[in-house]
Amino acid sequence: MMMVRKSKGLSERHIKILELLQSYQDKGYPPSIREIGEQTGITSTSVVNYYLEQLEKWGYIERDRRISRGLRVTDKIEEIAGMFNMRVKTVTQAAADVATELLRVPIAGRIVAGIPAPVPPSDFAYYDAESSLDIARSMLPTRGKTDDLYALEVQGDSMIDAMVNDGDYVIMKPVGSNTEVRNGEMVAVWLPTRDETTLKYFYKEKDGYRLQPANPTMKPIMIKSTEPLEIKGKVVMVIRKVTSTAM
Helix, strand or coil: CCCCCCCCCCCHHHHHHHHHHHHHHHHCCCCCHHHHHHHHCCCCHHHHHHHHHHHHHCCCEEECCCCCCCEEECHHHHHHHCCCCCCCCCHHHHHHHHHHHEEEEEEEEEEECCCCCECCHHHHHCCCCCCEEEEEHHHCCCCCCCCCCEEEEEECCCCHHHCCCCCCEEEEEECCCHHHCCCCCEEEEEECCCCEEEEEEEEEECCEEEEECCCCCCCCEEEECCCCCEEEEEEEEEECCCCCCCC
């Protein structure tokens, strides 16, 4: 008969899971069960749940099973941090790390993604100077310089097939000239003679430019080569609009 040893302490896997949960807690959100398994070398989600149930029973974590990723490390972790050389941070240290990880991107105004329509210059000053979005640096696909990034609120649904919806924010990287933009990139375009601004895919054609919507119900905007066109920036990231539902 095989005897099952009843654990009176934390195993190496328990410690790995706690360290992982702590690192995610510093980021501001917990990992999923699958992510815990992948990052601690546990191939079975049921085994991950087994360890989590033990940690919850011993008081090291709290779980809210009513919501996805409902995991939180408790203050009891501080009791064992020294024994296992775990990295446990104070609230002040964690807040400092989060502040370093986050990039504050100013909101410069609004951009139309719909049927071409005039957008008065005031829309680019719709938000005050303090309006901004906080974005985790690790989420940004762009590398190098980030202090020139800015955000625009999207109005319209011409780019819905590109997963850009009305009310979303696009993170823009300025361009020095139109030559820096490649065909197929999503850009913010200013058409001075029409007094219009729009968010579209950019294509250089034989006799001018094509501003292509990502919506099958809308036609592209064709710009002659003699007509001025200024590309204000390229989209590097989309921030989804947060919606809430009444309970």
